[in-house]
Amino acid sequence: MANPNKVKGTQWESAIRDYLNAFLGLVDETGTFLDPMSGANIRRAAQEGARDVGDIHAAPFVLEAKNTRAPAVPTWIRQAEVEATHAGFPFGVVVRKVRGSSVAMGRVHVSVRTWTRVRLALGMPTDEFAALYGWSVSLRGLDTSRWYLTTTVADFAHLLADFRRLVPEGVSGRAVR
Template identity: 75%
Template structure:
């Protein structure tokens, strides 16, 4: 892989995957899956054809991972939503690397609609959901399509675990 930007992006995707697998207890001390065929394992997606399916699959989330200097969060969020549809997953989110920090402190961005759908799936009031998972809003002008909420990958890992434990409708194939 000669392209340094591609190498950096691949390394970030792998870091996100490895962090989530370890946090959720899906791997042993050597990083091997405890249940290799489980649909709950976090995996980097192989790109197939013209329709991108996101960088990391963490059911029910598609993670679009970004390791760049200049953020374009609203554009990235639109990309994540489209890729979630292509992959057949309900939610698309962005995980942006923070320079000099580990994967746990990566910044997770979601649009207001995705945030609301996640909150409602967990049956939580707005204030509780915001506080429990560390969400902070970014309201950019009057155009609500540019509004989004941000948390850390660590807090998203908690949310992912809670979603998988508490939300009905998680496909049996993913259990």
């Protein structure tokens, strides 16, 4: 019998992948890739051991999926950023499941640094970027390494689509593999 937590994690990763691929129009109504060889497709990554490359590759983002009760967001964000570096992607983010809600209502967490780099690549003022993609700020004490921003998977899907459409490859390390 498989580890039940591993099964839940795999189901969450697959749900995120399937949601983003459908939102971006990369699959048909049966979930089959329109272009199986496209680097734009959202894919679950193979486990890499000590040099883990994250759970989901959604160029230019590496997504670290979390389906747990107890959040440890700042730690998870650091993990996602390390894994993005291992995978050769410029941005690492965390996608946390919200119990009893749809995939679209999952929470996407990013560091202040990543948020700023994405905003600058899009050339948007702070207020516009925050409002357009539904970002909220979590400030945890005076330690700025524990500060982060959060949005929903639905709003992140819009951000991903806009980033791919508006930011030329090579800007901020963007590359569609």
